[in-house]
Amino acid sequence: MRNPMTRHDAHPLQEATTRVALAAYLHDLGKFAERAGAHAQDPRLDAHLTLYCPFHEEAKGRGWHSHRHAAHTALAFDTIEPWLPPLLGRESAPYAPRRRAGDAAAADATDSLINAAAAHHRPDSFLQWVIATADRVASGFEREEFEKYNHAKDETRAGLDHYTARQLTLFEQMRLGSGGSVPDEKALRWRYPLRTLSPASLFPAKAAQCEGRDRDAARQEYARLWQWFLEAIKLIPQAHRQQLPLWFDHFDSLWLAATQAIPAATAFNVKPEVSLYDHSRTTAALAAALWRWHEAAGQTDASAAGRLRERSDYREPKFLLIQGDFFGIQDFIFASGGDTRKQAAKLLRGRSFQVSLFTELAALRILDALGLPATSQVINAAGKFLIVAPHTPEVLATLADLRSEFDAWFLRHTFGLAGMGLAWQDASCEDFLLRKDSTGDKAAERGFAALRTRLVEQLDRAKHARFDLCRSGARVFSDADYRFGPCAFNGRLPADQAAEHGAAASCALSRDQIAIGRALVDRFERLLIVRETGTELLHSGERLQPLELPLFGYRLAFTAHEEASGRFGVLAATGLLRRCFDFSLPGADDADGTMPLWNGYARRFISGYVPRASGSENRLSGRYVGVAQDDFPEAGDLAPFDLLASEDRQPDESGSGWLGVAALGVLKGDIDNLGELFRIGLQQPTFAKHAALSRQVNAFFAIYLSWLLAREFPKVYTVFAGGDDFFLVGPWRQVQKLAWRMRCEFHRYVAENGDLHFSAGVATQKPGAPVHVLAELAEEALALAKQCREPASSPVQPAKNAVTCFGQTVPWSQWLHLEGALDRLGVLRRDAGLSTGYVYGLLRFVDLCRREREGDPEAAMWRARFKYRTRRFVVDRIRGLDEATRQRRFNELATDIGVNGIDKLGANYRIVLFNHLYQFRDR
Template identity: 30%
Template sequence: MVDREILKIAIAALLHDIGKFSERASVEIPQDYVINNQALYQPKYNHRYTHRHSLHTAYFFDSFSKYLPKQILTDSTADTSLINLAAMHHKPTSAEQLIIREADILSSGIERKEFEEQDAQSRMPKEIPLSTIFEDISINENWKENKPESFKFVYPLATLSPKSIFPVEKSSLKQIDYKTLYEQFIELFKKLPHIEYSPLWFEHLDSLLFLFTSSIPSATVTRDDAGDFKEIITDISLYDHSRLTAAIATAFYAYHRETNSINIDAIKDRDIEKFLLIEGNFYGIQDFIFSDTGDTRKNAAKLLRGRSFYVSLLSELASDFIVEKIGLPSTSIVVNAAGKFRMILPNTERAIKLLAEAENEINDWLIKNFYGEVSIGISSVTASFNVLIDTETLSDIGKKLGKVSEERKFHKFDILKYAGAKTTYLNEFSSEFGICPLCNRRPAGDRNKIDDEHLCDVCFDHVNIGRNLTSKDYIAITYKDADLKDKLRIPIYNRYQLAFITGKLRDLVEAGKVRHFWDINSLWQEELHLSKELFSIKLINAYVPRFTEEHKDAEILEKLKYDESEESLKEIDNLINYGGILSFAHLGKLSLHKIDSEYQGVPALGVFKADVDNLGTIFMKGLRKEKRTFSRYTTLSRQLNLFFTLYVPYLCRTEFKNIYTVFTGGDDLFVIGPWKDTFEFALRVKEDFSKYCCENREISLSAGLFITKSETPVINMAKFSEEALDKAKQKGKNKLTVFDVSVSWDDLSKLAEIESHLHNWLEEEIITKAFSYKLNEIVKMVEEEIHLRQSNSFDLSSLNSLTWRAKLYYSTIRNVAKGYPKDKRIEIAEEVLTHLSLWLEKYRESMRIPLWKTLYMRRKA
C-alpha cells in the first residue's frame, strides 16, 4: 500500500508546475488573492516578485480543493499542506518543501538562475512551442548549433493523440491556444473518478497530465551570464519534467524519513548517495510468446494475442509489485516498456531488503508456473544528487547501470536455489486429461475446457485474455481475494487478479481491492470524449483484423471464400455479420487478385519485424554532453515508445486494417498480415518513423519481412522474421531484409519502380512469365558472381556465373515482344535489355525483390 505522506509528496511534485499551464492559459487571479498570497509563494528579484506560476499553482489548489482526495488534505501543518508543498518550491520554508525544490532542480538537470518567464524580454512563454528531442540526436557528434533558431521542428499544442505526437515545421504551426486546452483539462480534472481511493485517483491524474501536458514546454527562457533573458531549447515537456520530479521527490522523502533526517541541513547535503536507480529486465519474453506448442490451430490467434499481452502484464506488475512493497506510488516507475523498466528508489536498508524480497518472490512464482522460460533480473546502482545533476557523472552512472544489467543476464537464476530434479512434476498430470495440447508442458484440467479441449491453467488464462482483449474497453487489476466472476486461474505473482468486467467495481474500490483500473481504448479515438470520466490510460497493442461491412464487398468476399468448403462459406457469412476475427488463412487470401476472371497470386502472410538501430549508442552518446540530463533520457524513452505503442496500432486500425499487431512497444514491433499489405505497411512505417524523428538519418530502423503460408507454426514465423532482421543488422543497418536480400530503404522505392515496369511489361505481353523465371536464374548468376569476386577464388564449375550478361542478351532478344511486328519487336527488346542490364548491374541480387513480388502476384492461385 502506498504511504499517505509519500503519496502527498508525489501529488505535490506532480502538480508543482501546474501554474505554468494556467498562467499561459491567461487564467485571471483575483487581485485580493494576489495581495494576500504573493509574498508567500513568489520570490523577489531586483525588488520585483518573480515566478508568478507559483502563485498560479497555489490558486489552482485553492480553486479546486474539493476535487482533491480528502485523505491527502487533512491532518497537515502549514509546512506539509498539499498546497504549500506544491506552490512553495521556489520559496521553501520547510524541509518537506525543500525536498520538492531539490527534486525540481534535479529533474530539470540544471540549477537554473532564478527568473520569471513573464519578465522575459523575448517572446512570451505561451508563444513558444515544445521542440523535439529527435532533431538534436547525433551518434556521430554532428549536432546543429545549440540555439532555438537552428531547429525547425516543434510539436503542436494539443491533447495527446496518434497524430499530435508528430512534430511539424515551425512555419506551419497554427496559433497556440492554451486557453481551450486548459479549459478541457479542468473539465476532466473535476470528473476524475475514485477520489475516495487516493492511489487509484492519483494514477488517473497522471494519465490526465499525460494527455494534456505532453506538448507543453516545461521551461522556455533563462538568464545568460550577463543576467539578460534568452530563449532556450524547449525539448522537455511539462509532463516529463513533472512526473520525474514526482519520482525523485518520493525517493528523496522516503530516504530522509527512513534515516530520521528530515531537516534542512541533511536535505541540502548533496554528496550522500540517497538514490537507488533500478533497471529490471524480463528475460525470455520472445521465447515465451513464440514457444513451440502442440495443436494450436483452433486457438492460435487468441493464444498469441494473450501471451503477448500477458508478458507485458508480467513486466508491468513486477515493477508495480516492487513499488507497492516498498510503499511508493506508480510515478516511481520512470519507464516501463518492452519488458524493461526503470525506477528510482530510496537508498535505504529497508528498500534494498524489500527489493531483494520482491525479486525472489517474483522469480519463485515464475519458476513454479513457467519452468524457467521467463525470469526477472534486477540491477541497481546508488547515486547522489551531485552525481545525477552533472551530465558527465550522470552519463557514467547510466553506463554503470547498463554494465551491471548486462552482467545480470549471465546469472538469470540462482542455480543453487532452483536447479535439480523436479521429482513431483509428473504427479501433477491426470490419466484422464493428460498434457495441455497448447503448451505441451503443463497438466490439462477438467475446469479449463475450450472448444472441446482441456487446457492447463496458464493456457486457459492466455486464451481467455486473447479473446477479451479485442472486445473490452477496460481492465481492472485487483488483489487476488477480490470477488470476481471471470478471473485468472492463477493470480499473477500470487497477488494480482485481472478482470475485463466493470461489475462491482465501485464496491471493490471502496473495499480497497482494486490496484489499477485501465482504459485500453480511448487513445485510439481522434478526439477525447470530454463528457466521460477519464481513467488511467494503458496502451495495449491488441489490434486484430475483424470482419466488417467492408468485407461484404463482392470482390473482397469472393477472395475470402476462395477454395472454401460449403460449411466454411456459411461460417464466413456469420463472422461478417457478427464482426468475427479474421483468421491467418483469411488474411493470406486477401493477397489474391483477379485477372481475366481468374484468381492469381500467393495466398500468403507477411511477417514483419523491426526495431530501432543503435539504440544503446543513441542513449549513450546521441545527446550532446550538456543535454545528457535525467529528463531528456526519460523523454527519449517515452517518445520512442509512443511511436510503437500509440501510432503503429492506430495506423493498423485506420489504414492497414488487415495487419495483426502481435506486439509493438519500446523500440520494436512485430506484425502479421497479407503479404502484399505487409510490404506496403513496412514502407509506411519506415516513412512515418523518419517523419516522427524529423528526418534525422542517424535514427533509423532495420527490419525483416518473411513471406510464409498461413498454416506455418507461429514459432517458425517468429524465428525466420527474426533471422531476416538480424541479417539486415549485419548488412549495415537501416535496411529491410526480404526474400533473403538486405536492401536499403532508399533503394526499395526505386525497386518498386522496377516492379511497376515488370508488371506493365507482363500486362502488355512484352515479356512472359517464362521469361520472368529465366530472369530469376540470371539474378542467381549475378549473386554467384558477387560471391566469386568477393572470395577472389575461381574454379571452372563456378565460372558459368560470369556469363550472365550473354545469357541475358540471348534470352531478351529471343523472347521479348514476340507478338509484336519485327521492327517494333527489335526496338522494344533493345529497350528492355538496356533497362535490365542497368538494373542488374546496379542492384545485383536486390533485383530478386521486384522480380519475386511480380512472380508471386502472377502465380495462379
Template identity: 35%
Template sequence: MDDTVLKVAIAAYFHDIGKFAERAKIPLPQDYAERNESLYQPVYQGKYSHKHALFSAAVIEHIAGLLPAQFSKAGWGEGEVTDSFVNLAAKHHNPSTPLQHIITIADRVSSGLDREKADTGYSVREYRNVRLWPLFDRVDLSGKKADAERNESAFCYPLKPLSPDTLFPINASEADTGASNYAPLWDAFVADLEKVPHKKALQLWFEHFDSLYMRYTAHIPSATVETVPDISLYDHSRTTSALAAALYLYHRDTSSLNETAIRDYEPQKFLLVRGEFHGIQNFIFSEGGSTAKSLAKLLRGRSFAVSLLTELAADLICTEIGIPATACLLNAAGKFTLIAPNMPHAAAAIKKTEEACNEWLMRHYCGEASLGISYTAAACSDFTEKRYPSLMLKLIRAAEEQKCRKIDLNRHGGVMASFLDSFDNELGICRFCGKRPARKRIDNQEICGICDDHIYLGENLVRDKRIAVTAPDAGIEGGKLSEPIFGTYQIAFVSGNMHQEAQSGKLLRFWEVNSNTNNEAASIITVKALNGYVPVFTADDLYNEQLLSLLLCGDKSDQLKIELLEAIREGAPKTFHHLAKHALREQNGKYAGIEALGVLKADVDRLGQIFGKGLGKSQSISRTATMSRQMNNFFAVYLPSLLQRAYPDTYTLFAGGDDLFLIGPWRQMFDLAWRLREDFSRYVCGNGQITFSAGISLHKPGEPVHAIAETAETALQQSKDSGRNRVTMFGMTVKWDELRLLAQVKETLERWLESGLMNKAMLYRLNDLVEMAEQENRMLNAKQGVPLEDMECLKWRSRLKYSVIRTAAKNLKGEDRNDAVQKMLQSMEQWLSVYRGACRIPLWQIIYERR
C-alpha cells in the same frame, strides 16, 4: 503506503501546474495575488519572480472541487506533517519546511540541477509562444550537433492534446504559436478532470490523473526561458514526483528531515532500479501440439501477458517499497525503470519481489521467462548534466551484469519437483504449450491453466473493455484468470466504473488499454498503451459474398474451408488462415497468387547509443524520460492507429519500446514496411542518425510459430549485419532508398506484362538471370580465386539479350518491335548490373502474386 509519501508525491507532481494555468491566463484576482505573493514567490532583484508558483497555489484552490477531498484536509499525512497540500505543491521556489525543501530539491534534480543557460537571444521570447522542441532532431552520435543546436529548432510539437494525430513534430515555421492556444487546452483539461472517478481511492485517482495530465501536458514545454524548451511539463512533473517520494522516504528513515540534510547533494539517497524480462521471445513462440485454431488468440494473449507481467512486477516493487506507481518512469517492451529510496528496506523489498516473481514464473512458465532486476545508488549530484551520463552507464552495466547471473536452479529445484508431481494421469500434458499439466478440456483439447488464461486474455482484449486489476478475492463476476499474476493480481475485463470495488480497496488498478480506438475522446481512467491492433471480423463480414468466395477458393480441404467460414463471428479476431487468404489477388472474379503470411520484424538501430550519447552534454533524467516516452509512442500509440486506418488486416504480435513484430497478408507487408520507415523518419525529424532496420519473411499459415519467429529474426539480423538502416526480404538486403527504386522496377515489369510486351515464361527466365548476376557480383567481390565451373554466371548478359530478342514484344511489328526490345533490354541490363540479386524483390513479388 504511508499517507505522507502519497501526499509528497502528488504535491510534487502538482508543483508546476501553475505554468499551465498561467499560460492559459486563468483569472488571478488582485487581492489573492497581494495576499499570497510573498508566500509563494521568491524575491529577485527587488521584485517577486517565478509567478507560476503563485498560479500553482491559485489553481489548486480554484479547482479544489474537482480534486480529492484530502487535498484540502488539514491533518492529511502521518507523523508531524503540518504542511497544507497547497503549500507543499506551490512553495518550491520559496520553501520553508523540510517537506517543501524536498520538493524544491526534487524539482532541481529532475531538470539536471544547474540548468545551463542557453545563449542570449533566446530568453527574450514571449513564453506563451514557445512550443516544445523535439529531442530527436538534435540527436547526434558524435555528440557535437546536440550541443551546437541548443538555440534554435526547425521543428516543434503542436500545442494540442496527445493523440496519434498530434504525436509528430511539425515544421516550426508552420506551427501555430499563438499565445491564446493555451486557454482551450486548459478548458478541455478541466472539463475532463471533472469526470475522473475514484477520488476517494487516492492512489487510483492519482494514476488516472497522471494519464489525463499526460494527454494535456505532454506537448507543453516545461521551462521556456533561459533553457532549451525540449522537456515536456508532463515528464518534468512525473520525474519530480518520483524523486520527491524517494527523497522523503530516505530522510524519514534516516531521521534527517531537516533543511541542511535535505539540501546536501552528496549522500547517495536514491536507487535507480531497472527491471527486465528475459526469454520473452521463447515464451511467446513456445510450441506445443495442435494449436492452429486458437493460435492468433493464444499468441496475442501471451504477448499481452508479457506486458501485464512487466507492468505488475514494477507495481509490486513499488507497493513493497511503499512508493506510488508513478515512481516508475517508463515501462515498455519488457523493461522498466523506477526511482526508489536508497534504504536497506527498499533493497530488501526489491530482492524479495524479484525472488517471488521468479518463483512464480518458474512454477507457471517453466522458467521460460524470468525477471532480472538491477539497481545502482545515486546522489543528487549524480543528476547534473556533467555526471548524469556516467550514472546512466552505471545503470546499464548493472543490468548487463544481472543478465549474466543465472537463475539459482538449486533454489528452484523444489518447485520443479512438485511441478512434475502435478500432472493429472488422465488429462496429461497441455496440447497448447506442450509443457504444463492440463487442467481441463476445451473442444476436446487438453489445456493447462496458463494457456487457458492466455486465450482468455487474447479473446477479451479485442472487445474494447476496461481492464480491472484486482485483489484475487475481489469476487468480480464473469471470466477471470485461473492463475492470478504473481498470485497477487487478478485480471477482469469490465465495463462501468467499478466504484464499489474501488471503495473497498479491492480494485488495485483500472486501465484503458485500447488506445487505438479512442483517438478523440480523452479517457478518464488510467491509459496503458498495451494493446496493439488486431484485425477482427465485423458485422458486415458475416454475410459478405466477396469474403465468402475468397474463403472458398483454392484447393484446400472442405474441412478447412468450413472451419474458415465458422470462425467468422462478429468481434472475433481473424485467424492467420484468414489473413493469408487476404493476400490473394482478385482478377475478373478469380483469385491468384500464393496464400501466405508476411511477417515484419523491425527495431530501432543503435538505441543504446542514441540514449547514451545522442544528446551530448545536455542530458537529464527528464530528458531521458521524455525521449523514451516519445520513442515508445511511435510503436505503442501511433502504429495501432496507422494499422487500423490503412492496414486493417495486420495483426500485432508486439509493438512497443523500440520494436515491432507484425503479421499480415504477405503482399501488404512490403508497402507497410516502407510506410513505417517513412513515418518513422518524419517522427525523428528526418535525423539520418536515428534509423531502423527491418526483416520481412513469408510463411504458410500453418507453419510452426517458433520457425516463423526464427526466420523473421534472421532476416532482421541480416539487415543489422549488413550495416543497419536496411530491409531484408527474399534473403536479399537493401537500403531503404533502393527499395523505392525496386518498387519502380516492379511497376515497369507489371506494365510490360499487362501490355503483352512480356510473357510469364520470360519472368521465370529473368529470375535465372538475376541469380547469375548475383553470383557474378559475389565472384567479383571474392578475394580468392574462383572455380572454373562458376564462370558460367558471366554469361547472363548474352543470355538476357538472346531471350529478350526472341520473346519480348511479340505483339508489335517492325520498327515498333525493335524499339521496344531495345528499351526493355537496356532497362533489364541496367537493373541486373546495379541491383543484382536484389531484383528478386520485385520479381518474386510479381511471380507470387500471379502464381
C-alpha cells in the same frame, strides 16, 4: 478470512508518500494555468507573488518577480480542488491541514501541501525543500546553473517567452558518434504543436507551423487546452477519489494527455525540450523517495532542510533505482503445442498482452510492497520498468524477498522459460546532475550519464543470474507433474486439467492466454486489478471476465463498460481495487488521429491492433485458399491467419478467378543502435530527458502504429509493438507496404534525423506454418538487415537502416527504386505479354549479375545471354508485329529490365521478380 468489504491494509506510509508525490507532481501546475490566463485577474495574485516568487530589486526602488508560475500553482490548486481527493483536510500527513476562514482562504499553514508545491522557488521548510530539491535534480541543475535560472526571465535563446515558445524535440538533437554537431537552438526546425495527446500530436511539426511571436494567439491556445483539462478531470470516477493512489494513477494519464506538449522550462535560456509531463513525473518520483529516505533516517527537521539548501549531503546515496526486465519474451510468446494452430491468433494476442501484464503487475507489487505511488515508476515499456525508491535497509530487504517471490512464481508456472529480472542501483542527488569537468565542458561519463551506464551494467548482471539456480538447484524441473500429459497449447508445460468434454489438456497459464485473446476480441477494454483477498467480489458475467491465475498476489478481470459494475465503486471503496486500466485503442472513427487519448481512467498502451472478420468473406470463398466453407469466422471474430494469407489475392482479368499467392508476411524490426543513442546521443542528458525519450520511443509503436493499422492496414495483426521493437503478421504484400510506410512515418516522427532509424526483416511463408517457424524466419531476416554496411552513415557505427526481404538485404534508401521497378514490370507484363516462364528465367541473370560484382569474370556474360533470351521471346511470343515494332519492344525490355533493372539494382532486383511472380500466380 478478512471481510472483503473492509479497507485492506496497505503500507503504513503509502498515503503520506503519495501526498508528497502529488505535491511534487503539481509543483508546476501554475505554468499551465498562468500561460492559459486562468487567474490573470485574481485579486489574490499579488499576495501569492510575494509569498512564492523570487523578487529582484532594480534601481530606484523598483523590482520584479520571476517565476510567477509558482503563485499560479497555489491559485490553480483551488480551481481543481473540487475534483481532487480529500487531501487538503485533516488527514493530510506529512503536511499540515489547510485552514479556511469563511469563503476565502486564510493564511495556509507553512507546511501545507499547497505551500510545499508552490514554494519550490522560495523554499523554507524541510517539506518545501524536498520538492525544491527533486525539481532541481530532475533537471540536472548544478547550483550555479540553478541560481542563474532562478533569477532569470521566462524567455529562450530564440527570444520567445513562456507563452510563445513551443516544445523542441529531443530527437532532432540526438547524434551518434561522428554523425555531426547538434544545431544551435535558433537553428532547430521542429516543434511539438500545443495539443492534447493523440496519434497525430505525437509528431513534431516545422516551427513556422506552430510557433510564432503572437502572444495573444499563444495564450488562446493554452486557454483552450486548460479548459479541456478542467472538463476532463471530471471524468475520473467520483468513487475513485476516496482512494488517493488509485485516483493518482488516473490523474497521471490525464496529465499526460494535457501536458505532453507543454514545455516545462523556458527561463535562463534553458531549451524548452522536456515536457511538463515528463518533468512532473520525474520530480514526483524523486521527491517521494527523498522524503521516505529522510523519514526513515529521522532527518526531517530544519537541519535537514539546511543540508538540502547547502547541498552538503548531495553525495549521500538516498535513492535506489529499481529495474525490472521480463526475459524470455520470444520463447514465451511463440511456444507451441499440439493444438496451438487452432488457437494461434488468440494465443499470440493473449501471450503478448500477458507479457505486459507480468511487467505491470511486478511493478505494482514492488510499488505496493514499498508504499510508493504509481508515479514512482518512471519508465514502463516493452517488458521493462524503472522505479525510484528510497535507499534504505527496509527497501533492500523487501526487494530481496520480492526477487525470490518472482522467481518462485515463474519457476512454478513457466518452469524457467520466462522470468522477471530485478536489479537495483543506489544513487545520490549528485549522480543526477549535469557534471562539468575542469574546462567547463560536459563530460560524457560523469553525472547522470555515468549513472545510466551503471544501471545498464546492473541489469546485465541480473540477466546472467536468472533464478539463482546455482544455489537453489534444479529441483523445480524434476518436480513437474505430467499426470495429465503436456499442455496442448504449450508442449513444454504440464497440463493441470485433463482432456475432457472436447477440451484439450491444458495448464492455467494457457487457459488465461486464450481467455485474454477472447476478451480482447470481445472488446473488453478495461482491466481491473484487485488484491487477491477480494477475489469473491469478481464474478464472471456478460461484462466481467476474471482470469484464473493470480499474479503476484493480485486477481485480474476484464470488463467492457464501467456502468455494468457501477464504475467499480464497491471495490474502490474497500481499497481492494489497486488499479483500473483503460487500454482501448485510438477510436476507429478518428480519421485524422486528433482525438484525445483520455476516457477517465489510467491509460496503458498495451493492446495493439488485430484484424477482425467482416462476415462476408464466405461470399468470396474462391479468394481464400484452403479455407473450408464451415471455417469462415463470424462478423467481428478475430480473423485467422489462413484468411489473412489470401487477402492480397486479386480478381483475374476475366473476373471469374483470383490471382496471387496465398501467403503470410511476417515483419520484425527494431530501432538501430538504440542503446548507444541513449548513452551518447544527447550532449546534456538528464533524468527527465531519459524518461521522456523512453516514453516517446514507445509511443510510436504502442500508440501511433495501432492507429495506423486500424485506418490503413486493417488486415495486419499485431503480435507485439512497443518499446523499440515490433512484430507484425499479415497478407504478404500489405506487410511490405506497411514496412515502408512505417519507415517513412518514423523518419517524420524523429524530425528527419538521419541518425535515428530502424531495420526490419520480412519473411514470406505459406499459411499453416507453425508460429515459431514464422518467428525464426523473421528473426533471421532482421539479423541480415542489421548487417547492412552501405551506405555508411557514421565511421564508428555500421549503417544498418535496412530491410531484408526474400533473403535480400536492401538499404531503405533503395526501396522506392524497387517499387518503381515492380510497377514497370507490371506494365511490361500487360503491354508485352510477359510470361511467367520468361520472368522466372530472369532470376538466373540476377544471380549472374551478383556473381559478376563479387569478382567472377565468367558471370559477365549475363548481359549477352539476357539479350539473346529477350530477343527470342520477342520473336517467338510476340507475333503479328512488323520488324520495327518488334525492335522497339526488344529495346524497351532490354532497357527497362536489363539496364534499369538487373544492371542498376543488381541482386536487389530479385525482390522485384519475386513480388511480380507472387502477384500473378494462380494460388
